Amino acid sequence: MPVVGDYERLAQSHLSRAAWDYYATGSNDMESLRDNLRAFRKYLLRPRILKGISRISTETHLLGYRAQSPLCISPSAMQRMAHPDGELATSRAMAQFHSCMVLSTYSTTALEEVIDQGNPHSSYWFQLYLYQNRPVSAELIRRAEVAGYRALVLTVDTPMVGRRLADARNHFKLPPPWRLANFPDDFQILTASERAAREANGPQLADHLSNESLGNRSDTSLTWQSCLPWLRSVTRLPIILKGVLTRADAALAVQHGCAGVIVSNHGGRQLDGVQASIDALAEVVKGAQGQLEVYFDGGVRCGADVFRALALGARAVFIGRPVLWGLAANGQKGVEAILHELQSELEDAMRLTGCATLTDIQAQCLYRTGYPIPSQL
Ligand SMILES: Cc1cc2nc3c(=O)[nH]c(=O)nc-3n(C[C@H](O)[C@H](O)[C@H](O)COP(=O)(O)O)c2cc1C
Numbered sequence: 001m002p003v004v005g006d007y008e009r010l011a012q013s014h015l016s017r018a019a020w021d022y023y024a025t026g027s028n029d030m031e032s033l034r035d036n037l038r039a040f041r042k043y044l045l046r047p048r049i050l051k052g053i054s055r056i057s058t059e060t061h062l063l064g065y066r067a068q069s070p071l072c073i074s075p076s077a078m079q080r081m082a083h084p085d086g087e088l089a090t091s092r093a094m095a096q097f098h099s100c101m102v103l104s105t106y107s108t109t110a111l112e113e114v115i116d117q118g119n120p121h122s123s124y125w126f127q128l129y130l131y132q133n134r135p136v137s138a139e140l141i142r143r144a145e146v147a148g149y150r151a152l153v154l155t156v157d158t159p160m161v162g163r164r165l166a167d168a169r170n171h172f173k174l175p176p177p178w179r180l181a182n183f184p185d186d187f188q189i190l191t192a193s194e195r196a197a198r199e200a201n202g203p204q205l206a207d208h209l210s211n212e213s214l215g216n217r218s219d220t221s222l223t224w225q226s227c228l229p230w231l232r233s234v235t236r237l238p239i240i241l242k243g244v245l246t247r248a249d250a251a252l253a254v255q256h257g258c259a260g261v262i263v264s265n266h267g268g269r270q271l272d273g274v275q276a277s278i279d280a281l282a283e284v285v286k287g288a289q290g291q292l293e294v295y296f297d298g299g300v301r302c303g304a305d306v307f308r309a310l311a312l313g314a315r316a317v318f319i320g321r322p323v324l325w326g327l328a329a330n331g332q333k334g335v336e337a338i339l340h341e342l343q344s345e346l347e348d349a350m351r352l353t354g355c356a357t358l359t360d361i362q363a364q365c366l367y368r369t370g371y372p373i374p375s376q377l
């Protein structure tokens with residue numbers, strides 16, 4: 001029964017130093033990366049006994065679509081660096097699993113090919129960065145709609161890419177032959193004036209395939225008022241904001257008609273020193289006031305972590321790096337193994353706490369260390 005940590009070790013032995021560092025590390029001192037994992041431990045599980053749990057169901061609904069499990073896949077860039085099948089393998093594994101995969105804008109497989117591996121029992125959402133060059137974003141959205149993606153996930157924690165020291169040391173770039181497959185040409189996301197300057201100086205491809213320079217293509221002038229009405233003018237797909245950590249921003253997401261938010265600190269890769277993702281969850285759930293779906297990612301490494309996030313109010317739990325570890329270790333089979341292991345561990349946690357369905361997993365199933373047990377428990 002290999003667990004996530006076993007796949008992590010295998011992945012490290014399969015990957016180049018630069019690829020491993022890109023996937024595994026976070027920004028600056030990596031405090032938030034470590035804290036994401038550590039913070040789960042303060043939420044202790046509280047079992048109830050003799051509840052009759054011979055049948056366990058993890059079925060749920062995401063944006064109205066049935067999913068067999070709340071375990072879903074976070075968007076992560078450049079998956080072919082982990083395995084030649086990259087996003088195709090991840091997609092096939094998730095489709096067997098009947099849940100949801102979010103595809104990164106910076107995938108190394110075209111968005112149309114990724115969804116082709118799916119089936120009607122699985123959901124695909126497309127993750128977006130909005131560019132200064134807005135027609136490029138509009139075209140990506142149009143393609144995602146035509147292909148059958150069911151939602152857009154706008155990442156809002158990346159007006160710039162975090163300071164990733166290991167990537168800088170490694171001069172990290174996407175290694176050939178892999179390409180950012182959603183872009184027909186590598187210069188497309190530049191603004192018109194940058195494009196003209198590049199053309200005058202001759203192409204410097206390597207320059208803007210670094211993740212830092214890609215991230216810096218994001219439109220830093222975005223505001224609530226400028227981006228949501230614009231998105232709505234180009235698409236009718238539900239909009240989910242990824243990277244919400246505060247109650248106030250959750251309330252704004254409701255006001256601006258978002259269908260959901262993903263509580264996330266980008267796996268400790270953006271603002272270092274920010275609170276652990278799991279510690280922000282209850283606050284965001286409060287801000288959402290039941291008006292939109294609240295999802296979670298960050299630091300989930302075992303089924304009990306999934307259980308904790310569900311108990312704190314997440315509707316679904318997205319997995320980031322462990323999927324990359326499975327992919328690097330053994331392609332599609334590796335991703336399947338990761339999903340199955342986390343699913344089995346979640347079901348074990350449900351059986352042992354006396355929860356037969358996801359609706360039974362409530363705040364009373366947890367006890368936060370250091371706090372008195374509230375009287376209603
Ligand atoms: C290698 C890597 C690439 C990522 N690329 C993206 C991306 O393109 N878009 C995005 O919104 N988030 C991206 N993320 C963040 C993940 O979606 C997710 O928030 C994070 O990995 C969750 O934490 P975990 O890895 O601890 O599970 C990336 C994360 C990693 C590790």
Ligand SMILES: O=C(O)C(=O)c1ccccc1
Nearest residue numbers: 077106161211214215269
């Ligand atoms: O690496 C990341 O976390 C990420 O989101 C990103 C940003 C810019 C380019 C590629 C990936």
